[in-house]
Amino acid sequence: MASDWGGKRGQKIMRSHRLGLLPIILLLLSPLYPASYRPVFAGAAPATPHIFKHRRTVNSSNGVPTFADSAKDDDAANDDPIVRQAAVRALGRYNGAVVAIDPTNGRILSIVNQKLVFSAGFKPCSTIKPVIAVAALQEGVVTRDTMIRVSRRKSLNLTEALAHSNNAYFEELGRRMGFDVVSDYARKLGLGEPAGYDIAEEQPGALPVGPPRRGGVARMSSFGEGIQMTPLQLGALVSTIANRGTLYYLQYPRTEEEKENFEPRVKRSFEFEPMLQDVRQGMLAAVEYGTARRSYISNDEQASGKTGSCSDAGSRLGWFVSFADQINPKIVLVILMRGTSHAVRGPIAAGIAGNIYRRLNDEQYFASRRTEPAVLGAASVAKQLPDPVIDAPPNADLLQVSAH
Secondary structure (H helix, E strand, O other): OHHHHHOHHHHHHHHHHHHOOHHHHHHHHHHHOOHHHOOOOOOOOOOOHHHHOOOOOOOOOOOOOOEOOOOOOOOHHHOOHHHHHHHHHHHOOEOEEEEEEEOOOOEEEEEEOHHHHOOOOEOOHHHHHHHHHHHHHHOOOOOOOOOEEEEOOEEEOHHHHHHHOOHHHHHHHHHHHOHHHHHHHHHHOOOOOOOEOOOOOOOOOEOOOOOOOOOHHHHHHHHOOOOEEOHHHHHHHHHHHHOOOEEEOEEOOOOHHHHHOOOOEEEEEOOOHHHHHHHHHHHHHHHHHOOOHHHOOOOOOOEEEEEEEEEEOOEEEEEEEEEEOOOOOOEEEEEEEEEOOOOOOHHHHHHHHHHHHHHHHHOOHHHHOOOOOOHHHHHHHOEEOOOOOOOOOOOOOOOOOOOO
16 A cells, blocks of 8 residues: 555656645545555644645734734824834834833833733733832842842842843742732832823733732742733833932823923832842843843943743733933833744843844934933922822832822
8 A cells, every 4th residue: 555655646646746736635535545654744734624725824822923013003203203213123023012211201202003002011021020129129138149049059149130030039039028018019110000191092000909829929029920011111110220219200292382391290209229229230230141132232332121021811922121321321112022923032022122222322312312410310300290109118218209
């Protein structure tokens, strides 16, 4: 029976391959032969009647595509044209979003893929770790140099744990602090509430009311389990780290009057600069030798950032949030990628941010904004608004709310 495949029958089949009929003929003839004698082609799918119906295959596990025209439905009239062009080109064909923010005043410079940015939010993945680091430092659970064992033969300090996004380290911090402390700092740093001021499309995300059923506070502290976070919230949070402690309302001026009369609006001010410096050091290490190496700009300009990679609702997520530079931060970038490909992960998102930074650097964008550091005193001239979060945080003597 096996010799038939090398005889006249097999020769006819192989000739028919030139006409593109081979899959159909194999399907019709395969029931006539024992399974052990049927030809197997490398990478071939099982011979079921429907596989030849459509030439293009779709990942049946999820309908979220990895590639899309992410900017096609945006209204770009209110964006900084230089920043937007760099962001659109760097994002390329990926299904994702980019948010650019001025960390010194909370002004949104550009939103690419506004539909995604204004959605209900996504799991933060490892971008939750700076929040946990701030909380642990503030609560005295660790210092920057405290070593925590993360495996049988390995211990890390905070800088190394942020640089390499070590889950075991931050899970231990979460266990030591407990759910109430972790959720309280997350709320104070802007999660679970709108980040913007008078942005009608924005949604507030969500914080869990109790420890997540999957992994409890430990997984909440390493992957953001149970949290729904928007790119705007992440951008506002990291702007606070970048500017040394002022959480601004994000503003997206859309009329000429709003643009002309723009003034910063402070949501909260925090007095824990030494702790923020330790977190910034870990985010710088992530770019220099950790998970965010692809975001490198140049020898003259350097970014600091945090990657995040995980799955959420059947889709892979790739996050990266960063700011440039350490001394006088000029811009915060939030990159979010979605899809089913293994390309959707934090280090690739960091590469998109690096591409944006290098394009802006080539356009002399950073040089044009190189002024004396103003972030330390920015809150004193910004308009302060009532704080919607009224319950007192832990260590209230160190964590002060600017307005009530």
